[in-house]
Structure formats: C-alpha cells, structure tokens
Amino acid sequence: xxxxxxxxxxxxxxxxxxIKDAIDFNIDLKPYKKFVLDNGxxxxxxxxxxxxxxxxxxxxHAGNSYETANGIxxxxxxxxxxxxxxxxxxxxxxxxxxxxxxxxxxxxxxxALVTLHTLTKYLPHLLPVIKDMITDAAFPEEELNxxxxxxxxxLSVNLKKCDFVxxxxxxxxxxxxxxxxxxxxxxxxxxxxxxxxxxxxFSQYYLNGNCTIFVSGKLPEDLQQQLNxxxxxxxxxxxxxxxxxxEVAPAIEKKYRINNDPDGVQGAIRIARPFxxxxxxxxxxxxxxxxLFGGFFGSRLMSxxxxxxxxxxxxxxxxxxxxxCSAWMxxxxxxxxxxxxxxxxxxxxxxxxxxxxxxxxxxxxxxNYMLGGVLGDMDGPFQIMSRWKNIVLNQLDEQxxxxxxxxxxxxxxxxxxxxxxxxxxxxxxxxxxxx
Numbered sequence: 001x002x003x004x005x006x007x008x009x010x011x012x013x014x015x016x017x018x019i020k021d022a023i024d025f026n027i028d029l030k031p032y033k034k035f036v037l038d039n040g041x042x043x044x045x046x047x048x049x050x051x052x053x054x055x056x057x058x059x060x061h062a063g064n065s066y067e068t069a070n071g072i073x074x075x076x077x078x079x080x081x082x083x084x085x086x087x088x089x090x091x092x093x094x095x096x097x098x099x100x101x102x103x104x105x106x107x108x109x110x111x112a113l114v115t116l117h118t119l120t121k122y123l124p125h126l127l128p129v130i131k132d133m134i135t136d137a138a139f140p141e142e143e144l145n146x147x148x149x150x151x152x153x154x155l156s157v158n159l160k161k162c163d164f165v166x167x168x169x170x171x172x173x174x175x176x177x178x179x180x181x182x183x184x185x186x187x188x189x190x191x192x193x194x195x196x197x198x199x200x201x202f203s204q205y206y207l208n209g210n211c212t213i214f215v216s217g218k219l220p221e222d223l224q225q226q227l228n229x230x231x232x233x234x235x236x237x238x239x240x241x242x243x244x245x246x247e248v249a250p251a252i253e254k255k256y257r258i259n260n261d262p263d264g265v266q267g268a269i270r271i272a273r274p275f276x277x278x279x280x281x282x283x284x285x286x287x288x289x290x291x292l293f294g295g296f297f298g299s300r301l302m303s304x305x306x307x308x309x310x311x312x313x314x315x316x317x318x319x320x321x322x323x324x325c326s327a328w329m330x331x332x333x334x335x336x337x338x339x340x341x342x343x344x345x346x347x348x349x350x351x352x353x354x355x356x357x358x359x360x361x362x363x364x365x366x367x368n369y370m371l372g373g374v375l376g377d378m379d380g381p382f383q384i385m386s387r388w389k390n391i392v393l394n395q396l397d398e399q400x401x402x403x404x405x406x407x408x409x410x411x412x413x414x415x416x417x418x419x420x421x422x423x424x425x426x427x428x429x430x431x432x433x434x435x
Contacts, residue, residue, distance in 0.1 A: 023368060025371065025375060029402075035224050044213070046216040054117075054218060056127075058231075069189075069197065114134060166434040248274070270331055271330040273429045274325065282422075284404045295316065315342075
C-alpha cells in the first residue's frame with residue numbers, strides 16, 4: 001500500500017495507531033470562577049464551549065427534608081411556573097418559548113432547582129422571568145387543583161407497575177417511613193395540600209431561603225452585573241448548612257415478597273444495603289467495586305444474569321447520590337418464575353468477589369471504563385459544571401475529584417477483595433421482590 005505524504009506528515013496506513021488506555025491520561029477539572037452577589041449568594045461559573053448557549057441553575061435548600069408535611073416541597077417547586085401576581089401560567093411559559101428557551105423545575109431530598117437553558121444573548125430577557133417565579137409565585141387555587149388531579153392520576157397508573165412499587169418500598173425499608181429518603185406520595189397526601197401551606201414553605205425556603213447559583217456555557221461579560229441586578233437585592237443568601245441528621249430507622253425484617261399485579265409476567269427485584277455518604281474514605285474505592293460488580297454493561301451481574309442465564313434484559317447496581325447518607329442498590333426486573341434464581345445469582349457474584357481476586361485484565365477494563373466516563377464529562381461546560389455542583393453541594397472540595405481519579409487508577413485487586421469481604425455480605429442486604 002502506498003504511503004500518504006504531504007510536506008509535513010508521512011503516514012504508513014499499514015501501521016495501526018497506538019492505543020492509549022484511559023488510565024494513562026492526566027485528567028484535569030476545568031476550574032470555576034466564583035463570585036458573591038450583594039446579598040451573599042454564591043455564584044459558580046464555568047465559561048466554556050463554542051456555542052452561544054448557557055445553563056443557569058438556581059439551587060435552593062428546599063427539598064423534602066425541610067417540609068413539615070409530605071408533598072409540600074415538590075408541590076411548591078412544581079408550581080413556581082403556575083402563575084404570579086401579574087402573569088398566568090400560560091404567559092410565563094409563553095415567554096420562555098418566545099426566546100426558544102427551556103425552563104424546568106426539579107425537587108430532590110435536600111435541594112430544589114430551577115434550571116434555564118437559553119441562548120446567551122437572551123439571558124437579560126429571561127432573568128427577570130426567573131426572578132418573578134422565585135419571588136412572586138401566586139399558587140392559584142385552580143392550578144393547585146389541576147396539580148392534585150394530575151398527580152393522583154399519575155400515581156394511580158404507576159402503582160400498577162411493580163418496578164415503581166419496589167422503588168418506593170426499598171427506601172422505606174432502608175431509611176424508615178419518616179426519613180426524607182423513605183417518604184412517598186399517596187392520594188391522601190395530595191388531597192391534604194392547601195395554598196396556605198405552600199405559601200408558608202415558599203416564604204421560608206425561597207423568598208428568605210438558602211440559595212446557590214451555577215452558570216455554565218458561553219457566558220456574557222456582564223454576567224455578575226446581570227445576576228446582581230435580578231437576584232442581588234433579594235432576601236436569599238448562601239449559608240453553610242451542616243449535613244442532615246435525620247434519624248434512620250431501618251426495618252427489622254430484611255426479606256420481603258409482595259404481590260402487586262396478578263396478571264403481570266415480571267417481578268421487580270431490589271437488593272440493597274445502607275452505605276455512608278461521599279465523605280467516607282471507602283466511598284470512591286467502593287465505586288470501583290460497584291462498577292466491576294454491576295455498574296456497567298460488561299459487569300459481573302450483566303455477564304452472568306443477562307448474557308449467560310437470560311433471566312433479565314438489564315440488571316445494574318449503583319450507590320445512591322444522597323447528601324446525608326447513601327445506599328448500595330441492585331435493581332432489575334425478571335420473569336416471575338426466575339426471580340428467586342436471579343437473587344441467588346446476585347449473591348453468588350458477591351461470594352466470588354469475596355473469595356477470588358479479580359484478574360488484571362478485568363480490573364483494567366473497569367478502570368478504563370470509569371475514567372473514560374470522566375473524560376467524557378470533561379467534554380462540555382454543562383458536564384463540567386455537573387461535576388462541580390456535585391462537589392459543592394456535598395460540601396467537598398477540588399481535591400476530592402483528584403483523589404477519586406488517583407483511587408481509580410491505583411486500586412488493587414487485593415483491595416477490591418477486601419472491600420467485597422467488608423461490604424458484600426448477604427446478611428447485610430435487604431431483599432425485596434414485587435410481582
């Protein structure tokens with residue numbers, strides 16, 4: 001085959017390029033720029049990317065950990081775009097659509113977010129709309145009634161799904177029904193919501209709440225001025241909050257079998273154990289063990305239970321990304337007749353990891369997979385900010401990122417085995433099958 005040449009480069013097409021493992025890359029997390037608004041609100045900004053777009057995330061400590069009755073936090077967050085004293089829900093949505101922007105809200109255990117995606121040039125037009133949403137939400141009675149009706153209808157449909165029921169119940173067994181992580185919605189909960197409850201929560205946790213702002217993308221030069229003009233005079237601020245101290249009350253019984261859909265052909269399986277949060281020294285090491293065990297398509301669980309046994313289409317394990325405390329979860333759906341066999345194979349894989357050293361080739365594959373994912377996350381400003389947001393909200397620092405990279409690169413097969421002996425013990429796991 002002829003050699004391709006030009007004045008600067010000669011390439012022999014018969015010689016394959018050198019393949020470089022992900023563990024051989026030096027991975028750097030692009031730094032953020034931080035500034036503080038006049039009222040003390042922290043703003044983290046990552047200016048990157050080629051396209052004139054940005055993402056604004058206004059994060060309030062207003063998740064369900066702070067509510068006095070179940071469902072209030074989610075309802076307040078959802079209804080921020082349901083109307084103000086001067087605009088209807090339709091008018092608010094019309095303003096975002098006019099500028100080709102997208103605004104969504106989301107509510108989690110500790111935090112509640114308002115997220116805006118927009119072209120950079122339209123930010124001055126849309127920041128006042130966001131400001132109206134978080135300062136002048138009216139919670140119209142008719143909009144609340146629509147929210148209740150739609151939520152109850154959606155719940156009624158979901159309760160027929162075994163996977164949905166299993167997802168709710170396993171958290172109750174792990175944390176307790178009164179813990180924020182263990183609470184779940186009911187029709188009675190929605191019926192009990194009233195406007196005054198929502199307005200009181202809104203006043204305490206939004207109007208006078210604790211807020212942090214994350215902005216990423218192609219940022220305007222006057223970003224700080226724009227944010228100060230819209231948010232810098234509000235009664236919100238950023239305060240260092242201690243990690244939560246809600247009492248965990250796990251169930252005494254550890255094995256559950258629940259009949260939910262007699263006509264269904266599949267069962268939902270959850271196998272889970274409590275686990276510390278990201279501040280625990282074993283957390284990142286266990287992330288490697290989890291990837292090997294069930295964290296990606298080539299994991300032990302997938303290779304055995306999907307590829308060899310054919311019991312399920314997909315099975316995976318993961319560590320919950322909770323701020324207060326976490327859990328290690330194995331999740332799958334399988335045919336009713338093979339649910340018990342599936343569970344037996346999960347425990348078999350745990351036993352193998354406790355008793356046998358993983359070989360170098362498999363461990364290298366897992367390391368490359370994990371670090372390849374990190375490299376992919378460094379590809380755009382939104383993904384970079386997602387990394388920083390996770391670090392900031394979990395009250396970690398930049399060193400946590402680099403320590404995690406070093407841990408993934410250097411963890412040994414012996415350490416993996418010792419971690420499995422410590423954490424992958426059958427008697428420590430709760431076991432739930434919903435059929």
